[in-house]
Amino acid sequence: MAKLKNYFQCEKCGYESAKWLGRCPDCGAWNSFVEEVKDVSRASNISTKANASTPKSITSIKSSEYERYDTGIRELNRVLGGGLVKGSLVLISGDPGIGKSTLLLQTASNIGEKYGKVLYVSGEESEEQIKMRGDRLETTSPNLYVVSETDIDLIKEHIDNIGPSFVIIDSIQTLYNTEIGSAPGSVSQVRACSNELMRTAKGKNIPFFIVAHVTKQGELAGPRVLEHxxxxxxYFEGERTQEFRILRTMKNRFGTTSEIGVFEMRDVGLKEIYNPSEVFLEETNFNQEGSAVIGIMEGTRPLLVEIQALVSETKAAMPRRTAVGIENSRLSLILAVLEKKLRIPFYKYDVYVNVVGGLNIDGTFGDLGLALALVSSATGRAFKLDRMILVGEVGLTSEVRPIAHCEKLVNEGQKMGFKNIVIPYRNLEKIKSEEIKTIGVSSLKEAITKVF
Incomplete structure (x- = not known):
C-alpha cells in the first residue's frame, strides 16, 4: 500500500517544509508555499542503475557544435546562436496571446519540410484547433504530427513510435506524471516532467521546444530549477495591441545572451524584420523637443531607436516618474545627475519617458540620449544638429564615459543616412568615417553646448 506524505513546497525555488510558511527561508518569496503529496514508499524503490552512463574520454566524445537545424526563420536562428542544436532543450515564454504558438507552428512546419517528422504536443488545444491555425498560417507540412496529450508516459511512447527529428511541448505546466500525486503545474510535476523530457532529448539527440507560462509580474511560472x-x-516581449514582437535570449549555452529577434505580427503569422532600426525610426519626426535617437547594442546587433521624454510642471508634493522601456532606477540616476550638476529643478516636474516601438533597453548605451531628451523637454528647445544620434554612458560626476562596439553603431547610423553622431571623446580616436560627422564629448555640459 502506498504511503503518502503531505508537505509544503515553494513554487519559486522548490524549498520543502513540513508546515506552511508565509515567507520562503531559501529565496525570500512571500506566499509561495503550496501543499504537495508524495509517495515515500515508491521513492525508496526508484533505481537509476538502468540508466547509468559510463565515463568517457573527452577526446572520444563527438561535439555537436556545428550540428544545428535551420529553423527557416532567420531571426529565430539569430537568437538561438545560429540554429537549433540537436539534443537541446529550449524554453520559450511570454504573455498570453503574444505569438508563442504561432512562432512554434511556423518553425515546426519549416523543420518538417527539411529534416523529417516533427511532433507537436499540445496540452491546451485540440488537434482541430491546431489544424485551424495551421491552415491560417499555411503551415500544413505532411511531416508535422499533432497530438493533444498531457501524460508524460504517453508522450514518450509517441516519440518512440514516430521517431521525430524535433518535438514541441505546449506547455510544460499542463503535463503530469502519474507516479506523482500532485496536480499538473505544481512544482513536483514540472520538475519531474522536465527531467523526463531532458533525458529523452539528450538520450535520443532530439531538440525540444518547451512553452512555459508566465506570472502577472512577467516571470516564469513554476520552480527556478526549470530555467537551470x-x-x-x-522570452517574447511586446504588447498584444502592437504589431511588433521582440524575441530575446535570456540564457543560451550555444550562443550569446541578450540577442534579440524582431517580428511583426500579421494575419498570416509572424513576419521577420531584417532591419529593426528602420522599423523603429519609421515615423520619427526629427528635431522635436524631448525626442532623441540613441544607439544601443542588443547582443551582436546594433540598433537605433527613438527615446521620448516629457517634463511637465506639477503642484503635487511627490512628482511622478514613469518610464516605459527603461529601468526606473536608471531614470532616477540620470535625473539626480542633471539636478546636481546642471541645476535643473526636476523635483517640481513630472517626468515621463518612453522608448518608441516597445523595446526594453538594458545597459548604459542610451544614458546620453536620455539625459539630453530630458533637458530638451525641460527647456523647450530642440536640437540644432540635423538627423543626430546620441551614444554614451553618463557617470555620477556628469562625465560621458566610453562604450563598447562604438564602431558598429557609427556604421549603423551611416547606413541609415544620419548626418551627425555624438559619442564619448575617448571613442572618437578609433572612429574613421567620412560619410557621417562624429562629435566627441567628455561631459554633459559639453554635450549640451554642442547640440543645442
Whole structure:
C-alpha cells in the first residue's frame, strides 16, 4: 500500500517544509508555499542503475557544435546562436496571446519540410484547433504530427513510435506524471516532467521546444530549477495591441545572451524584420523637443531607436516618474545627475519617458540620449544638429564615459543616412568615417553646448 506524505513546497525555488510558511527561508518569496503529496514508499524503490552512463574520454566524445537545424526563420536562428542544436532543450515564454504558438507552428512546419517528422504536443488545444491555425498560417507540412496529450508516459511512447527529428511541448505546466500525486503545474510535476523530457532529448539527440507560462509580474511560472535545466531560455516581449514582437535570449549555452529577434505580427503569422532600426525610426519626426535617437547594442546587433521624454510642471508634493522601456532606477540616476550638476529643478516636474516601438533597453548605451531628451523637454528647445544620434554612458560626476562596439553603431547610423553622431571623446580616436560627422564629448555640459 502506498504511503503518502503531505508537505509544503515553494513554487519559486522548490524549498520543502513540513508546515506552511508565509515567507520562503531559501529565496525570500512571500506566499509561495503550496501543499504537495508524495509517495515515500515508491521513492525508496526508484533505481537509476538502468540508466547509468559510463565515463568517457573527452577526446572520444563527438561535439555537436556545428550540428544545428535551420529553423527557416532567420531571426529565430539569430537568437538561438545560429540554429537549433540537436539534443537541446529550449524554453520559450511570454504573455498570453503574444505569438508563442504561432512562432512554434511556423518553425515546426519549416523543420518538417527539411529534416523529417516533427511532433507537436499540445496540452491546451485540440488537434482541430491546431489544424485551424495551421491552415491560417499555411503551415500544413505532411511531416508535422499533432497530438493533444498531457501524460508524460504517453508522450514518450509517441516519440518512440514516430521517431521525430524535433518535438514541441505546449506547455510544460499542463503535463503530469502519474507516479506523482500532485496536480499538473505544481512544482513536483514540472520538475519531474522536465527531467523526463531532458533525458529523452539528450538520450535520443532530439531538440525540444518547451512553452512555459508566465506570472502577472512577467516571470516564469513554476520552480527556478526549470530555467537551470534547459539549455536556452527565450522570452517574447511586446504588447498584444502592437504589431511588433521582440524575441530575446535570456540564457543560451550555444550562443550569446541578450540577442534579440524582431517580428511583426500579421494575419498570416509572424513576419521577420531584417532591419529593426528602420522599423523603429519609421515615423520619427526629427528635431522635436524631448525626442532623441540613441544607439544601443542588443547582443551582436546594433540598433537605433527613438527615446521620448516629457517634463511637465506639477503642484503635487511627490512628482511622478514613469518610464516605459527603461529601468526606473536608471531614470532616477540620470535625473539626480542633471539636478546636481546642471541645476535643473526636476523635483517640481513630472517626468515621463518612453522608448518608441516597445523595446526594453538594458545597459548604459542610451544614458546620453536620455539625459539630453530630458533637458530638451525641460527647456523647450530642440536640437540644432540635423538627423543626430546620441551614444554614451553618463557617470555620477556628469562625465560621458566610453562604450563598447562604438564602431558598429557609427556604421549603423551611416547606413541609415544620419548626418551627425555624438559619442564619448575617448571613442572618437578609433572612429574613421567620412560619410557621417562624429562629435566627441567628455561631459554633459559639453554635450549640451554642442547640440543645442
Amino acid at each position: 535545466m534547459v539549455d536556452t531560455v527565450l
